[in-house]
Amino acid sequence: MKLYHFAISFVIIAITSIIINDVRTDHLKTVWSDREKIDRYLDTAIDDAVTKLVEIGQNNQIIINKEKAVESFSASLYSSFGILSDKDKQEELDRYLPVIAVTTEDGYYTYAYFEYEGEDGHSYVTRRWTEKLPYYREDNDFIYGFTLGENITLFDKNGLLASGDKQTVYQLNYQDMKIKFPAYFAARNRPENPFLLDPDKFELIRKETIQSLIEQSMAYYTSHHNKIASEYGITYNFVLPPIKDEEWLPYLDAPGFFVIFQGYPYGAGEVYNRFASSGAKVTKDKVYYLEQEKWYLIYHRSGCDHRKEDGILFDNQPYLSVEECVRQGAYGCPVCCQNDIHAPEYDPFDKFSGREK
Structure with missing residues (x-):
């Protein structure tokens, strides 16, 4: 074979290799674009959900509307996928959403698929909410019911706090424990509960407890979804994906929305798999109310002791930002x-400040 034959063969091989690499690169770009x-x-969709999750009711009461949140989430997702008017496609997409969780102040709900037997004896599948599940932790002496804040419900199983043998339930801010039960915390033989006296440890235990319970529930319903999905011809193995702490921790101080979107086919044989989370922007301590003074208005945080004190509330509307x-x-x-x-004339500690005397 002459030299130019080798050169032609080399050029052909090189061009083929370049074309194959270009095809692979284009495929990866397409997959990445579809994934993004x-x-x-x-x-x-999840941002749309949390905007509907929290409502402010009368007397500054926070109302969790999980149904509206899911409706908003679904409508947004259907719209993005272009299936807003296609009921069959919507149901098909929903099957790749095995579980949704919503957190409230003192517990959480999960939204998943359940099987039931109809009056005709046949099995059916429905999607519904569970009962509210508490954020609880238990040791030999207490059952702790946590919240998204500092308040706890404490079940004293052995009557230790009141120096008796009566089982008692307490509801209080954990920081008041040492003030309300000094004898218990001063006792040498008391069981060790250091997190009740240490704010950093309390926050760590509180968030670990909430995260662990929700994660266990979501893992269970994700795994259970395999049986449901198989009835619709879906062969993907549903399992809770690894979840980083930063996907949990920012959303354990206020009502939140958590979702698994898994097994959805896209591209050439690719499947989508993701845990997504977001938290509501509105909480009680971030709501403001206006108070009418002599010639001006004063805004207070909802928990301010001076709100409405000897004054007139300008209106009952909560304001969500300064x-x-x-x-x-x-x-x-x-x-x-x-x-x-x-306001230069306003003194919150003087009940006549800024008003007619």
């Missing part, structure tokens, strides 16, 4: 909003 697109769809209050011409309360702009 679904990520955006899911992020948008910016909304300022647009009403209101000044900040120097007690609960110390870093904001204050």
